Amino acid sequence: MAKYSDYNIIPIGDHCAISLILKELNLRTKSYPFDWVTAIDQLNDTNIVYNIQIINELTLSDNVDDIAQKYIGDAFENTNRNSINNITFPHDTENVADIFEKYKRRFNRLKTDLPKKNMFILLTRHYYIEKDIFQKISEQLLQYNTESIILFISGANHTYFENMNCSNVIFKYIEYDISKCYDYDYSTFRPNIKIFLSDLLL
Secondary structure: OOOOOOOEEEEEEOOOHHHHHHHHOOOOOOOOOOOOOEEOOOOOOOOHHHHHHHHHHHHHOOOHHHHHHHHHOOOOOOOOEOOOOOEEOOOOOOOHHHHHHHHHHHHHHHHHHOOOOEEEEEEEOOOOOOHHHHHHHHHHHHOOOOOOEEEEEEOOOOHHHHHOOOOOEEEEEOOOOHHHHHHHHHHHHHHHHHHHHHHHHO
16 A cells, blocks of 8 residues: 555645646546646746635635635636736636636535645745745644645755755655746656656555
8 A cells, every 4th residue: 555545635736737647647536726727927936825825714714605706706707817816727618607616616625625634735846935935834734634744846946845854744856947938847847746746656
């Protein structure tokens, strides 16, 4: 049995690569709100910090409708981007009512599953998450269940992990050549992530 086979996997962002790779590895069993969304500048920005904020609001609110509406915002009025939080929805093509119901289900599922023993997976291509910000993210996600794990994969090397002693955090640096823009994502970055996740989870 794989070491992490009893963990429930929740992608936290910042784009769809993790969900796609989990699906290819037959490890994706549920849909969550951050599976198929991204920040408008996918190479140099991230939606992870905002997603963490929304998770906090979700845990404090009894109105999941409001959370889903805030996350989607005006994304489908003219473009697929919420003009307030700059979250984009490139994979959602249904009518607005169906999209809202879909995200409401996903936020309800996330709220229910947060107390489980989860593996939260965070991914950035080029964006660097400062140490103090990551510590806040870690504290928030691990408060729901102290047995949970955060797996952070990044194309930017976060060297502060060399001096961090946290058994609940796994950091994996997989180089992202920003000079090759999105070509590198499909030719090299995602295949390397898939190899790493296959070795880790299967």
